[in-house]
Amino acid sequence: xxxxxxxxxxxxxxxxxxxxxxxxxxxxxxxxxxxxxxxxxxxxxxxxxxxxxxxxxxxxxxxxxxxxxxxxxxxxxxxxxxxxxxxxxxxxxxxxxxxxxxxxxxxxxxxxxxxxxxxxxxxxxxxxxxxxxxxxxxxxxxxxxxxxxxxxxxxxxxxxxxxxxxxxxxxxxxxxxxxxxxxxxxxxxxxxxxxxxxxxxxxxxxxxxxxxxxxxxxxxxxxxxxxxxxxxxxxxxxxxxxxxxxxxxxxxxxxxxxxxxxxxxxxxxxxxxxxxxxxxxxxxxxxxxxxxxx
Amino acid sequence: xxxxxxxxxxxxxxxxxxxxxxxxxxxxxxxxxxxxxxxxxxxxxxxxxxxxxxxxxxxxxxxxxxxxxxxxxxxxxxxxxxxxxxxxxxxxxxxxxxxxxxxxxxxxxxx
Numbered sequence: 001x002x003x004x005x006x007x008x009x010x011x012x013x014x015x016x017x018x019x020x021x022x023x024x025x026x027x028x029x030x031x032x033x034x035x036x037x038x039x040x041x042x043x044x045x046x047x048x049x050x051x052x053x054x055x056x057x058x059x060x061x062x063x064x065x066x067x068x069x070x071x072x073x074x075x076x077x078x079x080x081x082x083x084x085x086x087x088x089x090x091x092x093x094x095x096x097x098x099x100x101x102x103x104x105x106x107x108x109x110x111x112x113x114x115x116x117x118x119x120x121x122x123x124x125x126x127x128x129x130x131x132x133x134x135x136x137x138x139x140x141x142x143x144x145x146x147x148x149x150x151x152x153x154x155x156x157x158x159x160x161x162x163x164x165x166x167x168x169x170x171x172x173x174x175x176x177x178x179x180x181x182x183x184x185x186x187x188x189x190x191x192x193x194x195x196x197x198x199x200x201x202x203x204x205x206x207x208x209x210x211x212x213x214x215x216x217x218x219x220x221x222x223x224x225x226x227x228x229x230x231x232x233x234x235x236x237x238x239x240x241x242x243x244x245x246x247x248x249x250x251x252x253x254x255x256x257x258x259x260x261x262x263x264x265x266x267x268x269x270x271x272x273x274x275x276x277x278x279x280x281x282x283x284x285x286x287x288x289x290x291x292x293x294x
Numbered sequence: 295x296x297x298x299x300x301x302x303x304x305x306x307x308x309x310x311x312x313x314x315x316x317x318x319x320x321x322x323x324x325x326x327x328x329x330x331x332x333x334x335x336x337x338x339x340x341x342x343x344x345x346x347x348x349x350x351x352x353x354x355x356x357x358x359x360x361x362x363x364x365x366x367x368x369x370x371x372x373x374x375x376x377x378x379x380x381x382x383x384x385x386x387x388x389x390x391x392x393x394x395x396x397x398x399x400x401x402x403x404x405x
Contacts, residue, residue: 005377009354016352026360030321030370033363034340037322040365061341069341073349 016074027070031063130265132205138169156281173200174279175269182237184250191233191274193251198278204268210234211245211260214278224280227251228260233274251277306338306346307355308389311374311382314356318373320363321347347372355381 016023035056042052060066071077093100128134141151142158154162159174166172175196182189198216200206206213214226227249229238238244238258248255256277267273313319313327324347325340350356355378363369374382 005354005375005381007354008357008375008377009352012352012354012357026370029368031344033320033367033369034322034325034344036367037365038340059340060344061339066341066344069345070348073345073352075352 173197180251194273195279208260209263218278224278225256228276231264234261314374320369
């Protein structure tokens with residue numbers, strides 16, 4: 001449109017927003033003037049004083065209604081309504097503090113419970129596993145006869161058979177968790193160790209923080225006394241020293257060599273694990289026959 | 295009291311602009327003028343008058359000024375702005391085109 005009408009339009013709009021009290025007073029005066037003039041005209045037409053005023057008010061559909069319709073054409077009407085609604089809400093809440101308290105507590109509990117539940121669901125169900133190609137990872141359990149829904153740990157011979165006969169997965173790794181004591185220092189400490197097959201590293205796409213991971217050769221009994229420690233253990237007991245790589249530590253009084261450190265983000269199979277050692281068994285207990293039916 | 299039929303959308307604006315083009319005046323006298331000139335044929339309720347005036351004012355077609363009326367009371371006098379005058383010309387042409395078009399249709403011979 002043309003710019004010149006904004007010379008008049010902008011100040012008029014500005015007034016309704018900024019000088020709202022003045023504008024309200026003007027509105028009141030304008031409509032009162034109208035009613036007074038109409039009343040006067042009605043009187044001159046011979047109406048009674050009461051009728052004259054009543055007819056005048058009715059002709060503008062009621063003073064308050066007319067005011068409301070005039071307010072409706074103002075810009076930012078919604079913002080002014082929002083403001084007065086909020087002020088009204090605060091006043092009402094202040095007038096009944098018990099109700100307010102109960103309402104706030106109800107909301108707090110409701111929101112708190114929902115948030116807690118969602119956090120749990122997010123952690124357990126929604127968050128993807130923190131490994132590359134997480135959608136290709138699967139966890140395998142054994143079941144028992146008569147217990148189709150039970151999840152049992154699998155026997156080592158079963159694992160070996162699955163791995164050689166597997167056509168569905170790129171690779172299958174195995175692990176178990178057991179407690180160990182860190183000894184040979186002035187302060188022994190109970191540790192959680194995960195005994196893993198060496199292919200776990202490549203399956204999970206793991207990267208060390210320091211040093212290296214062990215290879216499949218370390219699964220041979222006798223070559224198995226190597227450990228990869230967690231960043232937590234490395235900082236806590238090995239002074240975060242890069243020189244700790246290649247140095248010995250004692251687990252259950254047996255000497256092991258530290259070959260690597262995993263970053264704190266690597267938490268397999270849980271955040272409580274302090275170190276990873278090869279999954280290795282003495283030759284005498286090797287038994288390649290499958291012990292459980294699958 | 296039966297409600298008068300609603301004016302065609304936007305027609306009230308045109309009538310108000312025209313009335314103010316004749317002379318600047320306050321709301322009540324605008325309403326009187328409307329009734330007088332249209333011979334009570336166009337019944338604009340006084341309740342619709344003020345929102346319409348305020349809308350025209352906010353649009354910049356008309357402007358308002360508080361002055362003392364003949365009776366010694368403060369009254370809000372509306373007058374046409376230059377933009378409003380141009381708007382009136384446009385709207386009038388528009389209206390005449392529309393009504394003559396409708397007129398031509400209604401003058402068709404039947405049968």
